[in-house]
Amino acid sequence: MTLPTPGAATSPRARWRRLVASDLWHDFTRSPLPMLAAAIALLCLGGALFAPWLAPHDPFDLARLDLADSHLPPAWLADGRATYVLGTDDQGRDILSALLYGARISLTVGLCSVGLSVLMGVTAGLLAGFLGGVVDALLMRLCDVMLSFPPILVALFIDGVGRLLFPQARDLLAFAVLILALTLTDWVRYARMVRAATLVERHKEYVQAARLVGVSTWRLLRRHVLPNVLGPVLVLATIQVGQAIVTEATLSFLGVGVPPTNPSLGTLIRVGNDFLYAGEWWITLFPGIALVLIAMSVNLLGDWLRDALNPRLR
Amino acid sequence: MLSYLLRRLAQAVLVMLVVGMGAFSLFQYAGDPVSNMLGQDASPAQRAQLHAELGLDRAAPIQFARFVGRALGGDFGLSLRQGREVSALLAERLPATLELSVVAATIATVLGIPLGVYAALRRRHWDAKLTMAVSLLGVSLPTFLIGIVLIEVFSVLLGWLPSFGRGATVQLGGWSTGLLSVDGWRHIVLPAATLAVYQLALAMRLVRAEMLEALRSDYVKFARARGLPDRVVHFGHALRNALMPVLTISGLQLGGLIAFSVITETVFAWPGMGSLFIQAVQFPDGPVLAAYLCLIALLFVAINLVVDLLYAVVDPRLRVRDAGVGVRR
Numbered sequence: 001m002t003l004p005t006p007g008a009a010t011s012p013r014a015r016w017r018r019l020v021a022s023d024l025w026h027d028f029t030r031s032p033l034p035m036l037a038a039a040i041a042l043l044c045l046g047g048a049l050f051a052p053w054l055a056p057h058d059p060f061d062l063a064r065l066d067l068a069d070s071h072l073p074p075a076w077l078a079d080g081r082a083t084y085v086l087g088t089d090d091q092g093r094d095i096l097s098a099l100l101y102g103a104r105i106s107l108t109v110g111l112c113s114v115g116l117s118v119l120m121g122v123t124a125g126l127l128a129g130f131l132g133g134v135v136d137a138l139l140m141r142l143c144d145v146m147l148s149f150p151p152i153l154v155a156l157f158i159d160g161v162g163r164l165l166f167p168q169a170r171d172l173l174a175f176a177v178l179i180l181a182l183t184l185t186d187w188v189r190y191a192r193m194v195r196a197a198t199l200v201e202r203h204k205e206y207v208q209a210a211r212l213v214g215v216s217t218w219r220l221l222r223r224h225v226l227p228n229v230l231g232p233v234l235v236l237a238t239i240q241v242g243q244a245i246v247t248e249a250t251l252s253f254l255g256v257g258v259p260p261t262n263p264s265l266g267t268l269i270r271v272g273n274d275f276l277y278a279g280e281w282w283i284t285l286f287p288g289i290a291l292v293l294i295a296m297s298v299n300l301l302g303d304w305l306r307d308a309l310n311p312r313l314r
Numbered sequence: 315m316l317s318y319l320l321r322r323l324a325q326a327v328l329v330m331l332v333v334g335m336g337a338f339s340l341f342q343y344a345g346d347p348v349s350n351m352l353g354q355d356a357s358p359a360q361r362a363q364l365h366a367e368l369g370l371d372r373a374a375p376i377q378f379a380r381f382v383g384r385a386l387g388g389d390f391g392l393s394l395r396q397g398r399e400v401s402a403l404l405a406e407r408l409p410a411t412l413e414l415s416v417v418a419a420t421i422a423t424v425l426g427i428p429l430g431v432y433a434a435l436r437r438r439h440w441d442a443k444l445t446m447a448v449s450l451l452g453v454s455l456p457t458f459l460i461g462i463v464l465i466e467v468f469s470v471l472l473g474w475l476p477s478f479g480r481g482a483t484v485q486l487g488g489w490s491t492g493l494l495s496v497d498g499w500r501h502i503v504l505p506a507a508t509l510a511v512y513q514l515a516l517a518m519r520l521v522r523a524e525m526l527e528a529l530r531s532d533y534v535k536f537a538r539a540r541g542l543p544d545r546v547v548h549f550g551h552a553l554r555n556a557l558m559p560v561l562t563i564s565g566l567q568l569g570g571l572i573a574f575s576v577i578t579e580t581v582f583a584w585p586g587m588g589s590l591f592i593q594a595v596q597f598p599d600g601p602v603l604a605a606y607l608c609l610i611a612l613l614f615v616a617i618n619l620v621v622d623l624l625y626a627v628v629d630p631r632l633r634v635r636d637a638g639v640g641v642r643r
Contacts, residue, residue, distance in 0.1 A: 141328070144325075144329070145329050145332055145333070148329070148569075148614050148615070148618055149569070149573075149610070149611075149614055150569055150570055150572075150573035150574075152573050152574070152576070152577070153572075153573045153576070153610065156576065156591070156592075156595055157603070157607060159595060160594065160595035160598050160603050161340065161603075163595065163596075163598040164340065164598045164600060164603075242454070246454075246456045249456055249458075250456055250457070250458060250577060253456075253458045253577075253580075254458075254576075254577065254580055254592050254595075255592075255596055256592070256595050256596055269458070269459065269462070273462060273581075276462065276465060276466055276470060277470060281466055281470075284462060285466075288459045288462065288463075291456065291459065292454065292455060292456075292459065295454045295455075295456070296450070296451070296454045299450065299453070299454045300450070303450075
C-alpha cells in the first residue's frame with residue numbers, strides 16, 4: 001500500500017520525506033482537480049477555525065446589533081455598505097460573519113459525528129469479525145436493518161426519538177442529540193467494512209503467530225489487525241465527512257437540527273429562505289454556496305483518494 | 315429456489331418485528347394516554363380503572379402483541395398534535411407523495427440511463443467529462459438547496475411556475491390527484507425536478523460505472539475480435555449486462571425518493587406524508603412517528619424483497635448455485 005504507515009518513520013521530517021516520495025503524493029501533485037478541492041477544503045477549514053479572528057463583526061453580540069443595518073444587500077449592490085461585504089439579514093447580522101461561525105458549527109458537528117461513528121463502527125466491526133458467533137450475527141442483522149433505509153430517514157427518526165426522550169433539549173443537549181443521530185446512522189458502514197476485512201486478516205499467519213506468543217485479544221485487535229484494515233476506513237471517513245455536513249445542514253434546514261441560537265449553515269439557509277420572495281437572495285444564497293463548496297471539495301477529495309488507492313484502476 | 319424464497323421472507327418478517335418493537339417503544343415514550351384522555355383532575359381510582367380498561371397494566375410482551383395486532387389492522391391511535399386518527403392522516407396525504415415520487419422517478423430513469431451510457435461510451439471526450447462533473451454537482455448538492463435555487467429562478471425571478479402546494483386537485487374515489495389538471499402539472503414541475511436531480515445523477519453515475527466495467531470485460535473484447543460493429547457490441551453485449559444492476563438501482567431509487575420527498579415536500583409546502591413526518595419530528599408526535607416508521611419499513615422491506623427475487627430470476631448463477639449464499643448488492 002502507498003499510505004505512509006504511522007510508527008514506521010520516527011521523526012516528522014522523515015515522515016514528510018516518506019509522504020513526498022509516496023505514489024499517493026505523486027498522483028496528487030499531478031491531478032489539478034483534487035488539488036483545487038484540497039485548497040478549497042483547507043480554506044473553509046481555516047475560515048471556520050479562525051472565525052472569531054477573521055469575522056469582521058460578532059454576529060451573536062446582541063448589544064452591537066442595529067436594526068437600522070438590517071436587510072442590507074451585498075457591498076457591490078446599490079444600497080450595500082463596505083462594512084457588510086455580503087450584506088446583512090433581518091436582524092442586522094453581518095452575513096459573512098454569521099457564515100464563518102456557521103461553517104464552524106457545521107464542521108464541528110460533521111467531524112465529531114464522523115469521528116464517533118468511526119470509533120463505534122471500527123470497534124463493532126473488529127469484534128464481529130474476530131469473535132464471530134452470536135455477537136457477529138446480532139451486529140450484522142442490525143446493520144442489515146439499518147442499511148435498508150436511507151441515512152437521512154434514519155437520522156430523522158433517531159432525532160425524533162431523541163426529541164421525545166428529552167423534550168426540554170436545548171443548546172448543548174440538542175447538539176448531543178444531533179451528533180448522536182448522525183453517529184448512530186453512520187457507524188454501520190464502517191462496521192460492515194471492518195468486519196469483512198477482519199474476517200480476511202484473522203486467518204493470516206501474523207495473527208496466528210501473535211496468538212501463539214500469547215498476545216491478548218484486545219491488544220491483538222488494536223496493534224495488529226487494526227492497522228491492516230484502516231486503509232478503506234480512511235477513504236470512507238473522508239467521503240462521510242461531506243455527507244455528515246450535508247445531513248446536518250438538511251436536518252437544521254428542516255428545523256430539527258442545531259438550536260437556532262447557534263446557527264449552522266443549514267439554519268442560516270432556513271432563516272434566509274423566508275426572505276427569498278422579498279428579493280433578498282443573499283441571506284440564503286451565500287450560506288448555500290459555502291455549504292456546496294465544502295461538500296463538493298470533500299466529495300472530490302474522497303473520490304480521488306478512493307481511486308488513487310484502488311490498485312485495479314492504476 | 316423455494317428455500318431461498320422462504321429464507322428471504324423470514325428475514326423480512328424479522329426486520330418488520332424489529333421495526334415494530336422500535337415503533338412500540340415510541341408509543342411507550344409518547345406520554346401517558348390516560349392523562350391525555352381524562353385531563354388533569356381525575357381521581358387516582360378513575361386513572362387506575364382506565365389503565366386497566368386500556369390494558370396498560372399488562373406485561374410489556376402482551377401490550378406489544380396487542381400493538382402488533384392493531385397495527386396490522388392499520389390502527390395506530392390518535393395523533394398527539396392533531397387529535398385525529400393517524401391512519402386517516404396518512405391516507406389523505408399518501409396520493410400527494412406517490413404522485414410526486416412517480417413523476418420524479420420517471421424523469422430520473424428516462425434521462426439517467428441514456429446519459430450514463432453516453433458518458434461511458436465517450437469517456438475520453440470533453441462532453442462526457444462535463445456531464446460527469448455536472449453529475450458530481452448533482453450528487454453533492456443538498457436537495458433543499460436545489461429546491462431553493464429552482465424557486466429563486468423559476469418562481470421569483472422569472473415568475474413562470476408556482477412554488478408551493480399542489481394546485482387544483484381532482485377527487486377520484488378516495489384519491490385526490492393533481493395530474494388531471496394543467497394547474498396540477500404546473501405545481502408538480504419544480505418539486506419533481508428537485509426530487510429527480512439527485513436520483514438522476516446517481517442513476518447516471520451507476521450506469522456509467524457498470525457500462526465501463528462491461529466494456530472492459532472479455533466477452534466485449536471477443537465480440538470486437540469477431541468484427542461485430544460498435545453498435546452491436548455496445549448495445550447488444552455491454553448494455554444488456556450493464557443494465558442488470560439497474561434493477562437494484564430502481565429499487566434503491568424508490569427508497570431514495572421517499573427519503574428525499576421529506577425534504578422536497580418541506581421546501582415546496584407539498585401536502586404529502588413527508589411534511590406530516592417532519593411536523594411529527596418537530597412536535598414530537600409519537601403515534602405519527604410510529605405509524606410512519608412502520609409504513610416506510612414495510613415499503614422498504616417489500617422493495618428489497620422484490621429486488622432480491624427479481625435478481626434470482628434474472629441471474630442464472632443464483633438459480634443454479636445454492637441460493638442461500640445471499641445476493642450481493
